Amino acid sequence: MENLLDNLNKQQREAVEHTEGPLLILAGAGSGKTRVLTYRIAYLINEKNVYPSNILAITFTNKAAKEMKERVQSLLEGSYDMWVSTFHAACARILRTQVEKLDGYKKNFIIFDTDDQVKVIKECLKELNYNEKNFPPKEMLSSISKTKDQLMTPGRFMDRYGRDFRLKKVADIYSLYQKKLMANNALDFDDILFKTVELFQNNPDVLQYYQNKFKYIMVDEYQDTNYCQYMLVNLLAKSHRNLCVVGDDDQCIYSWRGADIGNILNFEKDFPDAKVIKLEQNYRSTQTILDAANSVIDRNFGRKSKRLWTENGEGKPIVYYKAMDERDEGDFIIGEIDRLAFQEHRDLKSFAILYRTNSQSRVIEEMCMARGIPYKIVGGHRFYDRMEVKDVIAYLRAIQDPDGDLSIKRIINVPKRGIGKATLDLLEAYARDTGNSLYEALLFVDSIDGIGKKAKNSIKDFVRLIAELMDVAEKESASAVINEVIMRSGYLEVLEKGDDEDQERGKNIKELISAALEYEEKNEDSSLQGFLENMALMSDIDGLKEEREGITMMTLHSAKGLEFPVVFICGLEEGLFPTQRAFFDEHQLEEERRLMYVGVTRAREKLYLSSAFERTIYGSSSYTMESRFLREIPKDLMIKM
DNA sequence: TCAGAACCTCTTTTT
């Protein structure tokens, strides 16, 4: 361990050795904060003899959690039982054992994702007779999400806003939405956090237990926490006060989804005795790149002053290319990559193309394809979000708890078995009238008038199928159950007989079996329940296995936390980056600027910037103006090509 | 019940 500390600079070492009491680490981009966190955990265990089980480390993504755990374990050469996970995974784990203390929830609760949420909201609107035009489901969901971030129950929301004509209706929607979630024994992503806070607030003994368990708490990416997460951390850290938060206010780019930059800016107010350590030495980029980044971010107000520096040397100037249009821009980027790969013998993995919006990737993708250059696109759709995967998941949920109406509804006619909307409406009406679940209505299908003979037989077959699958689930592992589901339901067969797209889908649901097998290997708890939770909280499984050779394309947001030797930031035009929506809002503009800062600091050696003179967006093309961010970089750092 | 037509929308995204 002694020589491990030698691997750190003065500030880093200070951060590792300051183990007692509140600590704020302001870690600039590329300043080795992950290193500090992992060493700190190792130091706690090895030097301070802290039990690993007394440590809680919160990360932003599952991937980061996995990496951190692996790095600690390789530092200590052993396997340790500490909690290193995302907020959601940690809370889900707590709720798994404690959820019955919350009224109305059963232990085998399921986790609803955005897709499920939209469906529930639509049901709510229908039931309340509210128009989707006046109350757009997505808008409703984001209101509800923000409300939950603020720890506001439907009751509290109604108390506060109920006198407003429209907000009263939103409150009704929120209230019904929660009822429906409960009826499905489901929690959405926000609930997982919110309910944990409620659990702690209403059960002092439970809170005390976890306060005692987590004597040392670390939170990464603290600038991107929301109010609910802030509360959670503060509740847990209250008794031991060994709270270490790490973050960079200049990299707060998620305020649009509730991240409150104030959490990090006010940490010293919350904890007046907090030790503050700034990590400003950068180990990633050239001085030229850092000068550009510093110069851009300097224009933001109200930030903690920080100035990145490096011993890496000046490096190459930044290259700016003004293209005719987006095709020319793509041509230039791919041309440069081709040239550098050849002349400088660079791996395709060294290149990243970053853009503000996903739609910008299309043109560049086409060019890569035309030239036969391999590429991969990060982000976009999760494996779990694919229609066919969600269908199979719905089967699994239904098997686990057939009273979850949403799951039954999703699969009752997948694959097509002649149970259409008319039939479903009758079944739902019956269920509502008798106070039963949809599944129970299926059992009584004979006593429902108006359903045709054919449909009735299909329903009986379906009920039999579910019953059989439930039997299988009693005895078999998750992977075996999935196999039975896709075989017995006939779903796989239908897909395999379909067009290319369907065949691809068939492959995906088979892939789900591999995912389950992998899960069973890695986890002691190989139950269906555990697998479902894992899937719901997992972001992108494809990312985990495939490390294909190729250039990387992604949004600036997705690039946070990553680094590449050569980075291209494209589409530097007013209205695109910064986005038009930020023009009249200083806060939004500052967030765009932080996004630029994040993008620039991803580059190790070379940075390319580009814009197009003319760009086609939404089918219509128009002339553009160069992004103000280009002007915010000193001219002497940049050459035009 | 379902396929095709018309229609709408369109920043960023993790969990």
Added chain:
DNA sequence: GAGGTTCTGA
């Protein structure tokens, strides 16, 4: 301009 959703008619 594309992709997703809803509507309409057979």
